[in-house]
Amino acid sequence: MVESNAQQMNAVFHALGDPTRRQMLSDLSEGERTVSQLAEPFAISLAAASKHIKVLENAGLIRREIRWRTHYCHLDPAPLASAHEWLGVYARFWNERLDVLENLLRRDDAKSSPNSKTGDAQ
Structure with a gap:
């Protein structure tokens, strides 16, 4: 249990260590966003945005919901x-x-x- 908590904390701090991901979390604090909307403020491809989103997902900071072909992201602040x-x-x-x-x-x-x-x- 302690090891699991330590791993999650490591993942959270790793995710927060990047300014792009911090901005994505800030944007998500205002409501759900699509991957395209999260990528829009940055000069990055959708593939690069997806990698950032995957790091945030692995840290448990966001949830991704797929509606048809569109991926919506939601903040999970726990x-x-x-x-x-x-x-x-x-x-x-x-x-x-x-x-x-x-x-x-x-x-x-x-x-x-x-x-x-x-x-x-x-």
């Missing part, structure tokens, strides 16, 4: 939730570090502000 959860650990890590830095900088500013020097108020 695998993104797992990736978001995994990244959340690192977000907390950096937020804690930045909070410590902010406190140190505020303390340093308070020490060096003119109002904090003794003798200036007299």
Whole structure:
């Protein structure tokens, strides 16, 4: 089970590693698209678009539905939730570090502000 989850996470991050696929996912977040519609904004062939779509499918990020001869793609955001959860650990890590830095900088500013020097108020 853990190995299966790790494999899916690897596939998700691999799929997200390409800007064309990220844009395709963004487009799909607005609703279903055909393969031609997904390929349209890019200077790529339908065959190249299909390869990108296959990577997204293998990662579980999209579903493809065939109606007659037209392939429609739909976003499946569930695998993104797992990736978001995994990244959340690192977000907390950096937020804690930045909070410590902010406190140190505020303390340093308070020490060096003119109002904090003794003798200036007299």
